[in-house]
Amino acid sequence: MAPTSYIAPLGDSTSVFKGDIFKGKVLFCTGGGSGICRGMTEAVMRHGADAVIVGRKLDRLTQAAKELSEATGRTCIPAQADVRQPNMLKDAVKKTIEKFGKIDFVICGAAGNFLAPISGLSENAFKTVMEIDTLGTFNTIKATIAHIRQSKGSYIHVSATLHYKATPYQVHVSSAKAAVDALSAVLAVEEGPHGVRSNVIAPGPIGNTEGMQRLSSLADGIGSLFPLGRVGEIKDVANATVFLFSEAASYITGQIVVVDGAMEHMRQFQ
Ligand code: HXC
Numbered sequence: 439m440a441p442t443s444y445i446a447p448l449g450d451s452t453s454v455f456k457g458d459i460f461k462g463k464v465l466f467c468t469g470g471g472s473g474i475c476r477g478m479t480e481a482v483m484r485h486g487a488d489a490v491i492v493g494r495k496l497d498r499l500t501q502a503a504k505e506l507s508e509a510t511g512r513t514c515i516p517a518q519a520d521v522r523q524p525n526m527l528k529d530a531v532k533k534t535i536e537k538f539g540k541i542d543f544v545i546c547g548a549a550g551n552f553l554a555p556i557s558g559l560s561e562n563a564f565k566t567v568m569e570i571d572t573l574g575t576f577n578t579i580k581a582t583i584a585h586i587r588q589s590k591g592s593y594i595h596v597s598a599t600l601h602y603k604a605t606p607y608q609v610h611v612s613s614a615k616a617a618v619d620a621l622s623a624v625l626a627v628e629e630g631p632h633g634v635r636s637n638v639i640a641p642g643p644i645g646n647t648e649g650m651q652r653l654s655s656l657a658d659g660i661g662s663l664f665p666l667g668r669v670g671e672i673k674d675v676a677n678a679t680v681f682l683f684s685e686a687a688s689y690i691t692g693q694i695v696v697v698d699g700a701m702e703h704m705r706q707f708q
Pocket of ligand 1: 550563564570598641643644
């Protein structure tokens, strides 16, 4: 069964960054109701930011927003939107501006995934994941860019490492995430002159997530192959998020930060 609520709160002790580095900042996060993106949101909030989490399931978002607010002492509100629907995203942005007056950080994290071979994948199934991951990222950028220019803010796009080599049963996600990497790089180059940064975080397999559960048969037995001797954790991605949004990364843009404990380098020896 897929996890429905966050089961591993990060706690204050996981961060080596100063507590208030994001005081007064506002985060807009698609996919923030669960999994990795919820952990990323929690980490940014623990450093002082307020947040809006965006997703399709309002009950899950509402519960997550309540828990995130309680855990961090900041304000998190839900905004229901399907990232494939530009008008829903525009409404979510409007809600954010009405509540907080601005947006400093955007995490494009909403994603779809399941295992299927090309021969068993319908056109609509391929299109669905492309639309959630790639078009959804594009739509999120379009809906937020004016506000991010104003705040000279920053984007983080959640990609994957699946497409660095050929990962079976993942042609839809691999294609979608390759496009997300490209989108981020172009955004960084085009918007750099406006003071906007755009980076990608590419997590490897991360424990306790819906994505990992859905791909568990691909991941069977890989634990022993991790160079660092453990599977990735949500806090690993969350800490990279804090760094990339922070002033410490002010000259880092257009980059892909792989958070996989060097797993991707190991795969060539399998
Ligand atoms: C084959 C499938 C399928 C499956 C859906 N489809 N599931 N095909 N195998 N398991 C097909 C459907 O039959 C349909 O095609 C088309 O996809 C659309 O399905 P719908 O259910 O109508 O679409 P929708 O409800 O919009 O979205 C479905 C979904 C979504 C994309 C599967 O529910 C989803 O992915 N949820 C999971 C969220 C998630 O896990 N996020 C974390 C991702 S982690 P037809 O032809 O029948 O109309 C990640 C990183 C991975 O991506 C990296 C880890 C190492």
